[in-house]
Amino acid sequence: MGLLRDPALADDGALKIEFAAGRMPVLADLTRRWAESRPLRGQRIAACLHVTTETANLCRALIAGGAEVALCASNPLSTKDDVAASIQRDIGAEVFAVHGCDRETFYRQVAGTLDSLPTLVIDDGADLTATIHNERPELLGEITGGTEVTSTGVLRLRNMAADGALRYPLLPANDAVTKHLFDNRYGTGQNTIDGILRATNVLIAGSTVVVAGYGWCGKGVAMRARGMGAEVVVTEVDAVRALEAKLDGLRVLPMREAAGLADIVVTTTGNRDVITTEHMKLMRDGAIIGNSGHFDLEIAVAELTALATGRRQIRPHCVEYTLPGGNRIILLAEGRLLGQAAAEAHPAEVMDMTFATQALIVRHLAEHAGELAPGVHPVPHEIETEVAQAKLAAYGIEIDELTERQREYLGGWQTGT
Template identity: 65%
Template sequence: MCAMHVAAADIMIKDPALADQGRSKIDFAATRMPVLETIRQDFAARRPLDGLRIAGCLHITTETANLCRTLVAGGAEVSVCASNPLSTKDDVAAAIHRDFGAAVYAIHGCDRDTFYRQVEGALSHAPQVIVDDGADLTATIHRERTDLLEGIIGGTEVTSTGVHRMRSMERDGTLGYPVVPLNDALTKHLFDNRYGTGQNTVDGILRAAHVLFAGSVLVVAGYGWCGRGIATRASGMGARVIVVEVDPIKALEAVLDGYDVMPMGEAARHGDIFVTATGNRDVITIDHLMIMKTGAIVCNSGHFDIEIDVAGLKAQATAARPVRPDAVEYTLPSGSTVILLADGRLVGQSAAEASPPDVMDLSFSTQALLIEYLAANAARLTPAVHPVPRSIEDQVAEQKLRSMGHLIEGLSEAQHAYLNSWQTGT
């Protein structure tokens, strides 16, 4: 069990004395999140979330801290827990509690039991809005805390994996409140997933393994927006990229983007670095690990640690030794070795610092406006997965462009009329 400090009533953080260090990082990140800062100032003036109880299960990073800061400025009462035990920044957690008044339940490196006690802690405040990243809060509510359902007006979901889970609940008829999936927003997945995850995954691999990408063969499993971002950045650094896909459309796109496509059983023999980014389980199995080159580096960039058969690797290995922080070398019965990064958890969150604030400005600005939208429209929304209003996406994108010194073109009256008519032909 990890060390834990319980301060006041109801919080779980490692050390309150880390708050000054965390606050300086939060303030620095805020300088790279101008759209969210504009929303925070607006929320502080209007208080659209006054008295609203919000529970979040999120990566406890400086960017998340600035989201919490914005929600509190809007009048919300916020409780937050970690969505991954290795992504929590303990100094940031301390600062969120001390400086923004949120109840925080997050300790880096905690065990599974403590992780779920943190989830329970966030839910102990009887939330009205759920802000999820991976659907752990949502799943816990529907499995174990159904008593909370009556008071919840809606929720949002940050990541692809969580959206899949919520759509499954909707199909099963078990979803108990309306959800607006942040991950469906263009201002989220086109940028955060592609540019943010693409960069933080490479960053995590470099920090954990200190490997040269140039001349290496990198295998990426999954060619969604995250996989595309990883492939693009690895290719740009000189790696030869192989894509593993189950979707023929995405696989074809990868081929036309210049990458080789093959099944994992074949790719396993060629790769030097392996990254899973599928949102599914058993992507790299023990059979795949057994046939990899000795010294192959294996990591995961999907939300849950089930994409790589870590349990099978540990069971089959004849030896294991840490070779660097966040890197463990496993010796297989054949004598070959495999290097696993971040114990199979999100490598960009666990071995690096997650997506930069510049791109999270888009995601969390959209998130803040979605929460305001839920608060204002919950009465008319049914328990289902609802689309993100395009007006919110456009607002965030335009503000981000302005903050970067760019303006878009406008349409003339004649252009508007042309686009909305059918009479004009050849």
């Protein structure tokens, strides 16, 4: 059953899951209510997610709601082996996740999860969805819908829909404000800096940090780096985002100019070849590069490996490459998702909102998927409102409500100057 590094690690994982649960009040309340109402009874859920303590608590909610859950890792370096063992032993999901596995084993884990014959899919990067459509089309008859939690995955799904290839309805959790505004900005911002510090222990203050991409993730990284005393330079291909970075007080340059200034470069674009070996040749000796996009394509790692005249691991998640000219480049976490691989992913307080949103989307799909055509559909606004209100209540925060007169004004058009 499942595929784990060592089931005996479960005791350690259980303590970490319990610690995270205490910081996820919205999801905990949902779990309590679902244990009574069982809105997911009869559903088989295949999930491809980072196997962390926060994901464990999502699995708990889904199983409390009546679902059977099979879980595989969405990134081999983000898996926590002790957490994976506890999810299977204590929570009851079937888990296929081994930290640091090779590509063949990664896709064996994906295949094992799909062998559960899912009716609903939860994806992070669209690997399950793509595998189902490309290699396991026989599963499509049972699957009524799915959801995707990351920007890169949503891009893949929209491209599938545009090509007419997507065969069931998808609700992108990443499009929900309660996900991208908080998870991408505050979660990615914090865990990326955390990953840099754990891997290198460098001083951020006084350094020049180049952030490639000024979407929500890039904004979060830039905000945290600037708050720690770095000079932040942004690179962009989008004119509006570049202008936003400028008006936020940041320097905006093309990568060919920014590369030579950088002490640290972080990619957050969701695209490929953002840092090439041509950029690396322009970097100063000892420049540090890392990626906070979902896939390990943003940094040209294979080309760097081929170009380098020397390679040595100098710290965990920290490999030094020597270029032909003698300059050294420090690559973090193999070019994979830095905050997940070298640190401990998003804080539980942020994932509380993301996974509560995800769980409510799954419930919505279980109840309404038959009404939705194949394609990418917006997340219902009431789901975002429910999560936001619950999170405010957990913080003990009250907000104002519109009066009836205000509602009438906002709904009308005749009152003017």
